[in-house]
Amino acid sequence: MKTKIKLISSLFVSSLLLLSCDNSSEITNDLSVNSSTPKASNLTARIAVSGNILALTYNVAGLPAIISSSSPDANTAKIGQLIRNYDIVNVQEDFNYHAKLYENDNHPFRTATSGGVPFGDGLNTLSKYSFVDFERVKWNSCNGTDCLTPKGFTFMRLRLKEGVYVDYYNAHPNAGDATADLNARKSNIAQLSDYMKIKSNGNAVILMFDSNCRYTRSGDNIRLLMDNNGLTDAWIKLIRNNNIPVLGSPALDCDASNITNTCEEVDKIFYKSNNQITLTASDFSINNSLFVDGAGLPLSDHFPTAVNFAWSQNDLYTASDLFGGPHGDVFSDITLLSATSKVNKIVLRGGDRVDKVSFVLSNGTTLSHGGNGGTEKSLVLNTGEYINSVNMCSGKKDGKTRIFYIELKTNQNRTIAVGSKTSNVFNYIVPTGYQITGFFGRSATEVDQLGFFGVSL
Structure with a gap:
């Protein structure tokens, strides 16, 4: 994002067991009108409580065309159509072409935009599941051009079935690798970790985000989310067999023309089960070949990252x-x-x-x-x-x-x-x-x- 927003400063200068309840109006503060709380049901027999979630995280490069390294005006509509195939999607940099994304998508539950550059954080969620308690939280620290948008993270409680909620996060920490950028990003990850300790204590969690972090980069603290919050990185577990890259070792990034699942991308998916809900990740995939234009070129400067989650409620x-x-x-x-x-x-x-x-x-x-x-x-x-x-x-x-x-x-x-x-x-x-x-x-x-x-x- 660092190189993509050199001109943002100039643009800045010029530019959801109810029968009927007030609950929905409270929760829809930042939600689409479709995000209503489901009706109550009086269950008198035990039923199987399990399912699958095909999840995707994608930085859609929706900065204004003049400063974007992609072609958002042409590509956003197709992104909106392609993400229909997933149960839940987190997007980052969903700024100035948000309307095109939502016009071409069909998920029934979606967060309302917080605005384009320089007013919004670019974070949105599109889901087949309803959600409650949605919040946007701004980072306490930023550096450089990242300060020109109110970047941060979002929180919601994703309702999978009656009484089955997963705490669900989207985030976009500070970009760049200069010392000031690294310090800001470390502060961002620590802030998210501290928030999660309080808000999600004892709860099942899914975090899908553009982390701007790499395990190999000495100045990054992405391990904090595993060490302090008990989260599992789907890439580390499924692709690297729980082998975390050595801090300070050569980067595992790949050329855009040769992306495989073994490459470390900054777009990451973390998760955690709890006593009530078990989350099992499978089918980690960097879906670079699916999200391309007519000429076979990527629709964004990031690659969409997907995981299939099997979930079940403990019969206890x-x-x-x-x-x-x-x-x-x-x-x-x-x-x-x-x-x-x-x-x-x-x-x-x-x-x-x-x-x-x-x-x-x-x-x-x-x-x-x-x-x-x-x-x-x-x-x-x-x-x-x-x-x-x-x-x-x-x-x-x-x-x-x-x-x-x-x-x-x-x-x-x-x-x-x-x-x-x-x-x-x-x-x-x-x-x-x-x-x-x-x-x-x-x-x-x-x-x-x-x-x-x-x-x-």
């Missing part, structure tokens, strides 16, 4: 969809649950809204989320008693969607509830053979968003 667990708004801090109890997890006591706090939700497990662990407002209610469960259904309502407070009402019901027909009902309703019945044992969602002084984990009986 089940989960509900998320309900509520994208506010407060993210939490998940998945790492605290096991095959023997059982709720002994329910503790709720609430008044006009739901202030806190808590479970005390049989091993003494307390799972608690929210603040200390409202009035406390509690229910000690009997021997053989477990939570099997949930009713919730959401509403607006200070312009933000929050959980206004929650009712938990057990298999012995006992209930506990706090808060106030609204017309925005969520119903969930745990599948037969499971019991509700934990939470995931977002909270601060109140509960903003809530989902439930179940463990097999």
Whole structure:
């Protein structure tokens, strides 16, 4: 990108188990109108929960034609048509030809553009799966012409099926190999790693991005994402048999006319499973021969990189969809649950809204989320008693969607509830053979968003 944006400075001077819920309007802040939250379903029988994701990451070289090293005006439409074959696509440098890309694509769930040069970050996602909690985050550091666009990374929760969410990232760190460029890029990778530690703690993750990093380059810290976040690089695992290139060794890049999967490209795909969801990568491919024009020339100055992910949910667990708004801090109890997890006591706090939700497990662990407002209610469960259904309502407070009402019901027909009902309703019945044992969602002084984990009986 470094050489492609020498003239940006001159251009700068001249130039998403709901029946009905406010949740979708909150989440679609930066989404297309198609990115609505799926309807709730009341499952009463266990079904197989698995599938495949054909994923692609591609820097589409969408800088203004005058400074682009590609031909985006002619090539972007064809890129839009070719990416239809993939289940989910991350693009970078999707700047001034964004409209052509989307006009020729048919994915039902897509992020809205943040703008062309110099206003946007060039990052977008096109998906067959719906998503929630979309965020754009700007880098804290940049150098040179990279500072002329608000480059950074994006985050979303990709919904594969009911209750099955993968934390999904796109990113574009600082380009270049000068000392100042390397320092900025190291800061970018560290910022992404730190964000992921908090936002995606215990969650399954997919990161597909133009890293601008090479394992062989001494000034790059791409290993941080493996060492600090437990991510796996699909190229390292599938092509190099887990053999990471030696830092400081000769670059493994290839001439554009002789690209093979053994070449190290800066366009990378990382992933991580968790206790609930297993991600298995296969079929890593640099699809250079597919993305060419009529003369056989590449459609971009980067090559599209693809991986097929097989995913499955651990039969030990089940989960509900998320309900509520994208506010407060993210939490998940998945790492605290096991095959023997059982709720002994329910503790709720609430008044006009739901202030806190808590479970005390049989091993003494307390799972608690929210603040200390409202009035406390509690229910000690009997021997053989477990939570099997949930009713919730959401509403607006200070312009933000929050959980206004929650009712938990057990298999012995006992209930506990706090808060106030609204017309925005969520119903969930745990599948037969499971019991509700934990939470995931977002909270601060109140509960903003809530989902439930179940463990097999």
